[in-house]
Amino acid sequence: VLDPAPSNYDKQAYYVNYNITEALKSGKNAFGIILGNGFYGQNISWKRDPESEKDMAYGPPTVKLLIKLKYEDGTEKDIYTDDTWKEATGPIVFNNIYGGDTYDARYEINGWNTIGYNDEAWGNARVASPKLKTISANQIPAIKKLKEFEPQNVFKAPDGNWIVDFGQNIAGWVKLNVKENEGQLIEITTTEALLTNGKDIFQGSTGGGANGMAQIYKYICKGDGLESWEPKFSYHGFRYAKIKGVSTKPDANMIKAVLVATDIQETGSFTSSDELLNKMHSISKWTIVDNVHGIPEDCPHREKCGWLGDAHAFCEYALYNYDMYDFYKKYMEDIVTQMRPTKGHNNPDIKFQVPTMIAPGKRTSTYAKIDWGVATMYLPWYNYLYYGDDAIVKDYYEPMRGLTNFYLNFKGENGIMQDGMGDWCPPLWDRRKNPSAMECDPIISANAYFYDVLGVMERFAEMNNDAAYAVKMKKEQRELKEAFNAAYLIEIPDTAHKWYGSQTATVQALQFGMVPDTEIEAVVNGLAHNIVAVKGGHHSTGIHGNRYIYTVLTKYGKADLAHQILTTPDFPSQTYVMNSGFTTWPERQFEWEKMEGPTNSLNHPMHSGFAAYFYESLGGIKSSEANPGYKVFTVNPEFPNKVTSTEVSIPTPYGQIKNHWKAKEGILTMNLEVPFNTKAKLVLNDEELKSLQINGVSFDSYKQGNDLKLVEGSNVILGSGTYEVAYKKS
Numbered sequence: 001v002l003d004p005a006p007s008n009y010d011k012q013a014y015y016v017n018y019n020i021t022e023a024l025k026s027g028k029n030a031f032g033i034i035l036g037n038g039f040y041g042q043n044i045s046w047k048r049d050p051e052s053e054k055d056m057a058y059g060p061p062t063v064k065l066l067i068k069l070k071y072e073d074g075t076e077k078d079i080y081t082d083d084t085w086k087e088a089t090g091p092i093v094f095n096n097i098y099g100g101d102t103y104d105a106r107y108e109i110n111g112w113n114t115i116g117y118n119d120e121a122w123g124n125a126r127v128a129s130p131k132l133k134t135i136s137a138n139q140i141p142a143i144k145k146l147k148e149f150e151p152q153n154v155f156k157a158p159d160g161n162w163i164v165d166f167g168q169n170i171a172g173w174v175k176l177n178v179k180e181n182e183g184q185l186i187e188i189t190t191t192e193a194l195l196t197n198g199k200d201i202f203q204g205s206t207g208g209g210a211n212g213m214a215q216i217y218k219y220i221c222k223g224d225g226l227e228s229w230e231p232k233f234s235y236h237g238f239r240y241a242k243i244k245g246v247s248t249k250p251d252a253n254m255i256k257a258v259l260v261a262t263d264i265q266e267t268g269s270f271t272s273s274d275e276l277l278n279k280m281h282s283i284s285k286w287t288i289v290d291n292v293h294g295i296p297e298d299c300p301h302r303e304k305c306g307w308l309g310d311a312h313a314f315c316e317y318a319l320y321n322y323d324m325y326d327f328y329k330k331y332m333e334d335i336v337t338q339m340r341p342t343k344g345h346n347n348p349d350i351k352f353q354v355p356t357m358i359a360p361g362k363r364t365s366t367y368a369k370i371d372w373g374v375a376t377m378y379l380p381w382y383n384y385l386y387y388g389d390d391a392i393v394k395d396y397y398e399p400m401r402g403l404t405n406f407y408l409n410f411k412g413e414n415g416i417m418q419d420g421m422g423d424w425c426p427p428l429w430d431r432r433k434n435p436s437a438m439e440c441d442p443i444i445s446a447n448a449y450f451y452d453v454l455g456v457m458e459r460f461a462e463m464n465n466d467a468a469y470a471v472k473m474k475k476e477q478r479e480l481k482e483a484f485n486a487a488y489l490i491e492i493p494d495t496a497h498k499w500y501g502s503q504t505a506t507v508q509a510l511q512f513g514m515v516p517d518t519e520i521e522a523v524v525n526g527l528a529h530n531i532v533a534v535k536g537g538h539h540s541t542g543i544h545g546n547r548y549i550y551t552v553l554t555k556y557g558k559a560d561l562a563h564q565i566l567t568t569p570d571f572p573s574q575t576y577v578m579n580s581g582f583t584t585w586p587e588r589q590f591e592w593e594k595m596e597g598p599t600n601s602l603n604h605p606m607h608s609g610f611a612a613y614f615y616e617s618l619g620g621i622k623s624s625e626a627n628p629g630y631k632v633f634t635v636n637p638e639f640p641n642k643v644t645s646t647e648v649s650i651p652t653p654y655g656q657i658k659n660h661w662k663a664k665e666g667i668l669t670m671n672l673e674v675p676f677n678t679k680a681k682l683v684l685n686d687e688e689l690k691s692l693q694i695n696g697v698s699f700d701s702y703k704q705g706n707d708l709k710l711v712e713g714s715n716v717i718l719g720s721g722t723y724e725v726a727y728k729k730s
Contacts, residue, residue, distance in 0.1 A: 002143045005294025006039040008360040009058045010131040011337040014138040032113035036095045036233030045211045056362045062128045086122035095233035099213035105222035140326045141263040150252040157200045161244045169239040169584040171290040171300035172260035175230040182223025186245035190215045190238035192602040201242045202597030209302035237300035262292040267651035268321040270614045273644045284611035287584040291605045299601035305358045309372035310606040313543045317612040319386040334360040344409040352406035369421040370446035374453045381456045388629020397464045415483030420446025423504045423542035427572035427589040440502035445544045448508035499526035504545030511548040524556040547609040554617040554638045563640035619648030636683035670725040682716040689714040691728040
């Protein structure tokens with residue numbers, strides 16, 4: 001459904017292959033197409049958005065069909081759309097990917113797609129010549145109807161209409177079975193939330209918002225008994241449906257919710273002894289599944305846009321859980337085909353090819369600021385790390401190189417790039433009413449990302465035999481580190497601690513290796529000081545900092561603090577959000593009980609990025625830069641005292657990595673599966689190595705009969721196989 005995937009249609013369009021052999025019958029056959037607007041024609045949306053172009057449509061709905069037939073005698077024939085095809089309007093009298101479908105069953109054309117139908121009253125189709133550059137086969141999984149949900153609660157609103165709660169915030173549509181009189185209008189308004197008092201729906205995130213159109217489905221009955229209907233050309237983000245125009249109380253026979261999304265295959269798994277973390281994992285996955293419809297979206301209702309910053313924020317967590325190999329390759333094409341000539345900052349006479357904040361589509365926002373645009377480098381980098389795929393690096397090296405040069409063109413006299421969007425949506429932040437809640441200066445967080453990306457580009461240059469550029473990247477990265485520390489590393493008054501002025505900047509500096517070795521302890525303590533003494537045991541991070549804060553704290557010996565700020569029930573925390581009843585992560589971090597109803601999107605996957613912590617820290621499994629695609633991977637579970645067991649399964653090109661560990665009385669026991677043709681690097685310190693046992697015997701005894709290596713002092717290399725590993729954790 002809803003295929004093909006969205007793209008920059010005028011530059012790169014996709015077609016979908018269907019094998020219709022089993023559907024064909026001997027003799028005559030009929031072929032028909034139901035054509036809607038899709039993402040191609042959105043000229044009635046976005047009227048109220050000042051950042052959008054005036055016309056959101058690429059043109060009127062247009063379709064091309066080719067049927068390739070091969071007969072049993074070996075002869076072949078092509079049937080294709082041209083002006084001999086016939087066309088007419090039908091019962092879908094309105095459709096918009098944002099606003100919904102309106103279906104008037106009185107205008108149904110019975111038998112229109114059968115061989116006996118008389119189409120004399122139909123007109124001939126018009127030949128169209130849309131602006132088009134490249135058409136390719138759609139390589140990513142199709143968008144499908146994946147699951148149905150029955151009502152979990154049904155109650156009356158103050159206006160007398162019925163409200164249905166499906167129990168889960170999803171992306172998709174409703175499915176109706178109704179029996180009403182001819183001409184009866186049934187309106188279904190879908191929302192993500194109720195009013196805080198629970199008495200009626202709240203349209204704060206779905207009532208029009210950014211695109212200007214509320215989520216409403218309309219069905220007009222034909223009145224000849226039981227009528228069944230579901231939309232074809234729109235999908236909504238919702239948990240609740242308010243139904244107007246039905247004469248009986250809705251139940252599971254009347255209405256269901258249908259999850260509709262790209263059918264990405266779930267290939268990884270995580271579970272632990274901590275049910276709060278398990279619930280966070282479930283919510284994080286739901287927030288991703290609801291937001292893949294041919295592109296990685298920001299939300300499934302207000303915008304449905306591929307914001308680049310959102311895309312890289314949750315990319316690593318998605319790769320741990322799902323087969324995203326083709327998905328991100330396709331999205332890279334969206335980013336590159338969205339590039340447009342943009343003047344340099346310091347050198348306006350130079351024009352660079354730069355993506356916009358959003359890809360693909362007509363809604364673009366501005367040029368991609370550094371912390372959003374780095375998705376252009378991060379997505380190939382992550383694909384390379386997780387799949388060992390160097391093709392994506394080589395295919396897009398030149399656009400990545402050009403974009404890196406564009407960002408270097410923002411360098412100020414202090415060596416810092418003067419550009420950035422900011423640490424989006426920290427607690428209580430509102431860019432109009434409370435901008436100071438974003439504690440990290442956008443330029444600081446953007447430069448931290450750019451420092452990391454300069455290292456990525458050095459590696460990419462080496463992979464593309466661009467030695468001179470690799471040297472340049474190394475130099476730029478070294479100089480940026482010096483400039484960054486000179487500008488932002490500061491002492492915290494009345495303490496022996498240091499930090500970078502905010503939790504986010506400090507977390508990023510630690511994550512990306514920007515902190516001088518001699519200052520790491522002071523900076524880690526500075527971060528912990530702010531969390532505990534200043535913020536009362538809470539994070540103050542937006543998407544940039546929240547992606548890494550739990551991983552960083554755990555890496556530097558503060559695993560219990562990471563767990564504390566995740567699981568404290570008080571605002572702000574992930575647990576606070578769960579206790580507020582959300583089944584997906586909201587865009588904003590607000591105190592919901594103090595509001596009339598929850599505003600902004602309640603389904604934003606950029607906030608799922610932190611959950612990579614479950615795999616990389618608690619599960620302890622990470623791919624390696626030197627041997628990507630998990631050819632060699634590290635095994636190093638790091639965890640708080642309150643987590644006593646974790647089980648992860650991680651997909652690799654060679655098979656599943658599985659690690660199930662338990663901790664009891666200071667002893668860590670791991671059941672570890674290392675796939676064929678890969679190696680695991682067991683990360684240990686000297687004390688842990690002394691107590692190490694493999695398959696029930698001491699390390700010294702085990703290595704006598706097995707080819708084991710010690711690397712980097714005390715780290716053990718294990719070849720493919722299944723192991724029971726035990727050691728005293730220190």
